[in-house]
Amino acid sequence: PDQTAVITGASSGVGLWAAKALADRGWHIVMACRDLAKAHAAAAATGIAADRHSVLHLDLADLDSVEAFVTALRKLGRPLDALVLNAAVYMPRLEAPMRSAQGYELAVATNYLGHFLLANRLLPDLHATVGRGTGRLVTLGTVTANSEEFGGKIPIPAPADLGELAGFESGFKPPVAMIDGKPFKPGKAYKDSKLALMMMSRELHGRFHAATGIVFCTLYPGCVAETPLFRHAPPAFQRIFPWFQKNITKGYVSQPLSGDRVAQVVADPGFTRSGVHWSWGNRQKPGAQPFAQPLSAKAENARRSARLWDLSAGLVGLP
Ligand code: NDP
Numbered sequence: 475p476d477q478t479a480v481i482t483g484a485s486s487g488v489g490l491w492a493a494k495a496l497a498d499r500g501w502h503i504v505m506a507c508r509d510l511a512k513a514h515a516a517a518a519a520t521g522i523a524a525d526r527h528s529v530l531h532l533d534l535a536d537l538d539s540v541e542a543f544v545t546a547l548r549k550l551g552r553p554l555d556a557l558v559l560n561a562a563v564y565m566p567r568l569e570a571p572m573r574s575a576q577g578y579e580l581a582v583a584t585n586y587l588g589h590f591l592l593a594n595r596l597l598p599d600l601h602a603t604v605g606r607g608t609g610r611l612v613t614l615g616t617v618t619a620n621s622e623e624f625g626g627k628i629p630i631p632a633p634a635d636l637g638e639l640a641g642f643e644s645g646f647k648p649p650v651a652m653i654d655g656k657p658f659k660p661g662k663a664y665k666d667s668k669l670a671l672m673m674m675s676r677e678l679h680g681r682f683h684a685a686t687g688i689v690f691c692t693l694y695p696g697c698v699a700e701t702p703l704f705r706h707a708p709p710a711f712q713r714i715f716p717w718f719q720k721n722i723t724k725g726y727v728s729q730p731l732s733g734d735r736v737a738q739v740v741a742d743p744g745f746t747r748s749g750v751h752w753s754w755g756n757r758q759k760p761g762a763q764p765f766a767q768p769l770s771a772k773a774e775n776a777r778r779s780a781r782l783w784d785l786s787a788g789l790v791g792l793p
Contacts, residue, residue, distance in 0.1 A: 477608055478552040479740055480504045480596075482532060482589065483561025485513040487701030488614065490520055491733025492558060492740070497526035499741055502552065506532035506543060506561075534561055534588030536575035537790055544595045554599035555608035556740045559589040559671065562614070565706045566661040571651035578789065579651040581660070585667035589613070590674060591790040597682060604687040612739050615672045615692035615751055616665075617725075634665035636673075636778065642785040672751065672769060673779045674786070679749035680776075681783075691745065693752040694767070695735040696727030724757040738764070 484505035507513035574583030637654030699716035719726035
């Protein structure tokens with residue numbers, strides 16, 4: 475097969491191992507990364523075959539870079555069978571918000587707004603591969619953004635909550651730093667960005683699935699406690715977290731297994747349902763089977779999802 479997947483943030487962690495798993499299934503991977511040298515080195519170190527991957531520059535924290543990426547991707551001339559929205563930053567110890575090129579709070583800008591623009595721009599390209607039996611848009615969600623599940627109820631620093639979107643309503647520029655317009659909480663900004671992504675995926679499904687056939691879904695691969703996502707967490711947390719997840723919560727998943735789960739959702743025939751959130755459960759058991767996990771009322775709130783869509787379109791310059 476000559477299927478092609480774009481994976482954002484494929485230079486590390488889940489995205490890198492998803493690239494490896496898909497390359498091993500015969501796919502070509504476009505690694506969409508902000509650090510080209512790091513991406514090339516990571517691909518080599520992970521053993522991703524040279525003819526199974528390309529590296530293209532993408533900085534999700536700059537909307538101009540997203541536009542440039544779309545142009546460069548089309549120049550490659552490959553079909554777009556799958557788009558995996560994976561890249562993210564998690565900076566729980568920031569005291570003041572950092573800002574994207576456009577002046578938006580950095581976690582929401584990178585994890586959500588950059589992906590919102592990218593997904594919208596690439597819908598026609600995904601639509602074009604539906605006839606090949608592909609055309610999937612897969613988004614990394616997380617348990618901490620889903621208050622239906624135990625992991626989403628942990629109030630440290632606060633559960634994901636977009637409120638009435640007051641921060642987006644007022645333009646999301648300084649001094650505003652949170653989607654709900656409330657004071658900056660860096661760990662919550664990450665959870666909010668993931669909840670917004672899960673709402674976006676539902677909204678994409680509602681707006682475009684019937685007309686295009688594109689499959690839109692999110693997944694929670696398990697707690698991949700050893701990825702560099704946690705590099706800004708306190709050192710003691712980084713030491714204890716994998717042990718805690720292995721022995722207490724039993725949520726621990728290795729990086730190769732997390733990558734294989736993403737690859738399954740991208741490529742396998744059992745994942746053609748659109749509008750669902752895939753999970754293997756929070757307590758990892760050998761041979762666990764994927765299932766469609768219900769989302770929280772917050773992620774299912776249709777009125778707020780529609781308003782979030784309109785405000786996000788305005789922030790990234792879409793009509
Ligand atoms: P990593 O930190 O290992 O990987 C994050 C990737 O995103 C890196 O490739 C990073 O690039 C990239 N990235 C960060 N900022 C930008 C940017 N501005 N533009 C382009 N790329 C960028 O984290 P994980 O692999 O753990 O996380 C991947 C996804 O999985 C995230 O969406 C996360 O929410 C999700 N997830 C993770 C879980 C976990 O337990 N780890 C659990 C559930 C979901 P660089 O290498 O240059 O830093």
